[in-house]
Every structure is written in C-alpha cells, then in structure tokens.
Amino acid sequence: MPRTSDARERLIASALELIYQRSYAEVGVQSLCERAGVKKGNFYYYFDSKQDLLVQALEMRSQELRRMLAPVFDKDVPASSRIETMFKQIYFDQKSYKNKTGQVRGCLFGNLALELSTRDERIRKRVDAIMQALMELVEETLKELIRTGELPEIDTTASAQAVVAFLEGVILFAKLRNDPELILTLAKVAKSITLAHHEQSQSFEDIV
Amino acid sequence: MPRTSDARERLIASALELIYQRSYAEVGVQSLCERAGVKKGNFYYYFDSKQDLLVQALEMRSQELRRMLAPVFDKDVPASSRIETMFKQIYFDQKSYKNKTGQVRGCLFGNLALELSTRDERIRKRVDAIMQALMELVEETLKELIRTGELPEIDTTASAQAVVAFLEGVILFAKLRNDPELILTLAKVAKSITLAHHEQSQSFEDIV
DNA sequence: ACTATAGTTGACCGGTCGGTATATGTCAAT
DNA sequence: ATTGACATATACCGACCGGTCAACTATAGT
Known part of the structure; x- marks a missing residue:
C-alpha cells in the first residue's frame, strides 16, 4: 500500500521550523500540530513521542546539511x-x-x-x-x-x-x-x- | 530596617544551579522554589518574574566570572x-x-x-x-x-x-x-x- | 509593649504540558 | 462487499506552567 498522507512530513517540517527558531523545550506538541494542520491525537500515530519526532527531524536536517555541503x-x-x-x-x-x-x-x-x-x-x-x-x-x-x-x-x-x-x-x-x-x-x-x-x-x- | 532573610540569595543560587544544568525553559518557578526552600507565593515578593530572576542571576554569575578571570x-x-x-x-x-x-x-x-x-x-x-x-x-x-x-x-x-x-x-x-x-x-x-x-x-x- | 514593615504562606487563576484511549473515516486489494 | 491497513478525530488524563492575591507571622526600632 502506498503512502497516502504527508502528515508525517508536515510534522517534521514544522518541528524543524519551530524548534530551530525557538527551542525544543519551548515548542509543544500542540503548536507543532497546529502548524502542520494535524490534530494532536494523530501526532502519536506517526511518532512515539516528541523526542522521537526530533530524532527523525534531525535525520532529515542532517541530510539537508550534507546536500548543502x-x-x-x-x-x-x-x-x-x-x-x-x-x-x-x-x-x-x-x-x-x-x-x-x-x-x-x-x-x-x-x-x-x-x-x-x-x-x-x-x-x-x-x-x-x-x-x-x-x-x-x-x-x-x-x-x-x-x-x-x-x-x-x-x-x-x-x-x-x-x-x-x-x-x-x-x-x-x-x-x-x-x-x-x-x-x-x-x-x-x-x-x-x-x-x-x-x-x-x-x-x-x-x-x- | 536591615535585611533579615536570605531567600533572595538562595533563589538566585538555585537558578544558577538548575538553569545551568538544565535550561531556562525546562526549569519551572516551582522547582526553583523547592530547591531554595521557598514557597512559590514568596518568589514573587523578591522577583517580578522568572525572567527577572534570570537577569539578576546573570549579574551575579558575571561577577563570579570576573573574579575567576x-x-x-x-x-x-x-x-x-x-x-x-x-x-x-x-x-x-x-x-x-x-x-x-x-x-x-x-x-x-x-x-x-x-x-x-x-x-x-x-x-x-x-x-x-x-x-x-x-x-x-x-x-x-x-x-x-x-x-x-x-x-x-x-x-x-x-x-x-x-x-x-x-x-x-x-x-x-x-x-x-x-x-x-x-x-x-x-x-x-x-x-x-x-x-x-x-x-x-x-x-x-x-x-x- | 507597640507598631511598621519585612517576610511568608497557601489557595487559586486560566492555560498548557506530553501522552493515552478509543471510535471512526478512507481507500485499495481481494 | 468485505477485509484490513492507513489515517483522522475527539475527548480526556494528571501534572505542571507562570503568575496573583489576601491573609498571615516574625521581628527590628522605637
């Protein structure tokens, strides 16, 4: 079955944007979800925890860095x-x-x-x-x-x-x-x- | 009237210790007070806000740095x-x-x-x-x-x-x-x- | 002993925190 | 048409957030 939702990607993008600009502690799961247009209950379908999201976002961003460098x-x-x-x-x-x-x-x-x-x-x-x-x-x-x-x-x-x-x-x-x-x-x-x-x-x- | 309480100093010391080890966002006023042995209501007798405490703690710490250097x-x-x-x-x-x-x-x-x-x-x-x-x-x-x-x-x-x-x-x-x-x-x-x-x-x- | 003030206390405010439980909606393959 | 995975939504949890407030106590200076 193909992926039919980009909610995961939107959440990662939101995390990168918000955590980068503010900080990890200051950005709540709620604001992450609001920016991504995802309901909070749905967040935990894609990620085990806020920490898990950060780990995956970090992976994404490190690839961006590699591409940039x-x-x-x-x-x-x-x-x-x-x-x-x-x-x-x-x-x-x-x-x-x-x-x-x-x-x-x-x-x-x-x-x-x-x-x-x-x-x-x-x-x-x-x-x-x-x-x-x-x-x-x-x-x-x-x-x-x-x-x-x-x-x-x-x-x-x-x-x-x-x-x-x-x-x-x-x-x-x-x-x-x-x-x-x-x-x-x-x-x-x-x-x-x-x-x-x-x-x-x-x-x-x-x-x- | 002379000062008869060192609660202010204890709060600053707690802030330096906890914020240094964790982060500003992660340390709540409550935990600051617990460590200093001060009730939360009393915190706002000495400081206008959590930010205000940090400013004053920063002042203290910068003097420590000056002394150390x-x-x-x-x-x-x-x-x-x-x-x-x-x-x-x-x-x-x-x-x-x-x-x-x-x-x-x-x-x-x-x-x-x-x-x-x-x-x-x-x-x-x-x-x-x-x-x-x-x-x-x-x-x-x-x-x-x-x-x-x-x-x-x-x-x-x-x-x-x-x-x-x-x-x-x-x-x-x-x-x-x-x-x-x-x-x-x-x-x-x-x-x-x-x-x-x-x-x-x-x-x-x-x-x- | 009195009094002014420094200091302390606990209850309370609306709001947010990370996380969970659960019911339901959607769609493709069979 | 049914199944089952993918996906979404709502409501809720206890704890904690920064901050306020009025009532209280302890004490130093007179």
Whole structure:
C-alpha cells in the first residue's frame, strides 16, 4: 500500500521550523500540530513521542546539511579553499534566513547540543554523530592539503575538531549579535587554526 | 530596617544551579522554589518574574566570572600566556563540575545565548554585554602583545572576537562530548587565531 | 509593649504540558 | 462487499506552567 498522507512530513517540517527558531523545550506538541494542520491525537500515530519526532527531524536536517555541503567539499573545488567556502556557505544560509524572518537562528545542531546534551542522551549521541561527520569532511580536506604539501604534517583530527568548534562558536556569536556578517568577518581566521597543532608549546615570537 | 532573610540569595543560587544544568525553559518557578526552600507565593515578593530572576542571576554569575578571570588577566601574569591560561582555568572549572555531577555543563552564557537570543531581547543584551567584557580582556592582552612586539599590528577587535568565539565553540564541544579534556587539547590552538587577520587572503603556503 | 514593615504562606487563576484511549473515516486489494 | 491497513478525530488524563492575591507571622526600632 502506498503512502497516502504527508502528515508525517508536515510534522517534521514544522518541528524543524519551530524548534530551530525557538527551542525544543519551548515548542509543544500542540503548536507543532497546529502548524502542520494535524490534530494532536494523530501526532502519536506517526511518532512515539516528541523526542522521537526530533530524532527523525534531525535525520532529515542532517541530510539537508550534507546536500548543502556536498558542492563545497566536492573534488572539483580546490582543497585550500573548501573550509573558507564552507564558512561562506553558512553565512549565506544564515543571512537569507535573517532576510526572511529578521532573526539569525544559528546552527540547529549547536542549539540542540547546548540545550539537550545534559538532558537527553539519545539526542546527544545523534548530534555528536552529525558533528563527527562534518569534522570528517574537514579532516579529509586537511589530509589532502598535507598530501599536496600545502600543509605540514599536523594532527588532522585535532585540527578538524578545532575548525568545527570555531565554526560553532562563530555561529553562536552571529546568533547572539543577530548579525550574520560576523560569520564572513571571522571566516578568514579559520585557516590559521589548522596551523596550530604542530607548534606545540611555542611562544608567540616563534610563530611570528 | 536591615535585611533579615536570605531567600533572595538562595533563589538566585538555585537558578544558577538548575538553569545551568538544565535550561531556562525546562526549569519551572516551582522547582526553583523547592530547591531554595521557598514557597512559590514568596518568589514573587523578591522577583517580578522568572525572567527577572534570570537577569539578576546573570549579574551575579558575571561577577563570579570576573573574579575567576581576574588572576588570569592580572598584570603579573605575562601577556603571552594569559589566553592559554584562561582556557586552562575554564578547563579546571568544567572538570571539577564533572567530578561532582558527572556532567559537563558548558558555559552558562553560551547556553543562554543559543537558547534565548531569538526569544528574549533583554537577556540577549545582557549576555552580549558579558561576552563583550570578556572580549575586552582578551583585546587588552593582544594590544599589550603588540606593544611589546610579540605580535604584529593586527585587528585586535576581530582577533579578540575570534578567540572568544573559539572558546565558546570549544566549550560547546566539551559539553556535547561530555569531556572536559577537549578544552585542554584545543587550548593551544587558540593563540594561532590571533595571527590570522593580518594574513588577509593569503594561501596556506604563505603562512607555512 | 507597640507598631511598621519585612517576610511568608497557601489557595487559586486560566492555560498548557506530553501522552493515552478509543471510535471512526478512507481507500485499495481481494 | 468485505477485509484490513492507513489515517483522522475527539475527548480526556494528571501534572505542571507562570503568575496573583489576601491573609498571615516574625521581628527590628522605637
């Protein structure tokens, strides 16, 4: 039997929209249903719980992220500009949302990481896995730069971690200031992060 | 007439504890009162609203932060090691909390920045101001390093911004992984961030 | 001892929370 | 035409939400 209802999809879309803009705790099942045009009793036909909906919405959104980042980390874009391009891509994303709604909503995964990491182990693990996947894209890029001699032999895992942490921090500030331009301003700093690890406990003079 | 009750202080302490560990939306006035040993009706004798309590708690916590960071940014610690020392200090803070409770709680201001920036303008402004103050400590450090020739002439405002953004990103990951060691690992990357801005649109080779 | 005020209390408000139970409507394959 | 899965709807649960209020008690300063 074919699916004949898109209520599930509408609920996931509503969850993505509302939880992204507000927060998980602040968005009730009721408002989710209202936005999706679904009666509350019907909600639990499609999802075991509010948490279950979030898990499935997270899956959807992580695929969106993958799709958005695919051209950025594609083989035909030079490795040396991928990370900066990623920052720019995220900048455009945040900016277009601000143009629509007046608000910078930040990174859904970052938002949920801080809201739910200490409260919901299942969500924590999913968000962690998504971040891990992003880090692997960055790490692959770094490895390629080492292969081509554009980067020295550094700890690619730690450096990729640092780049993604910086990205999340930058997005946090963009949300706090409600100013997407900040992402663009700080994007160029990102590449310097990759150079830190092989310098160990060097003083500033040694680097300069 | 002198103050004869510490209920206000107990409520603020409870708010700091509970909101830090859970989130603003998830912690109700009721649970706040239970922890502080105060009846709910009494809560509104001391605070206009739950939001009002958070504002005042934020004030308290920002003073704690200032006190915690004062020795780090003191004149008798060399400017070249202040930023790294700040990371270490925050590492110890997060680690001691994890030893007590089993959880990395992250940065209260970062948590609230992501949870409430789009929802509560008053809180947003307060958190922004606190972040700004931290950035100024970092910026003063950078200026001193330039004065002593340990750093080239860079855009200190943007670099300080980048350092604090990185810090917040690192803390976010520590919370997501529930692993404070991450802060220590990534601390050494911080200094390289300050070197990025005067490199403009340089390629990786130019830096290496 | 009195009194003004600081502090406390419990009952109550309308509304929402996540979740459940159950009856019914819809449609395709047999 | 009947079956059975898909799908929707209504009504309800106890608990909790942030917030209000009038009545009360405890105490410090006189």
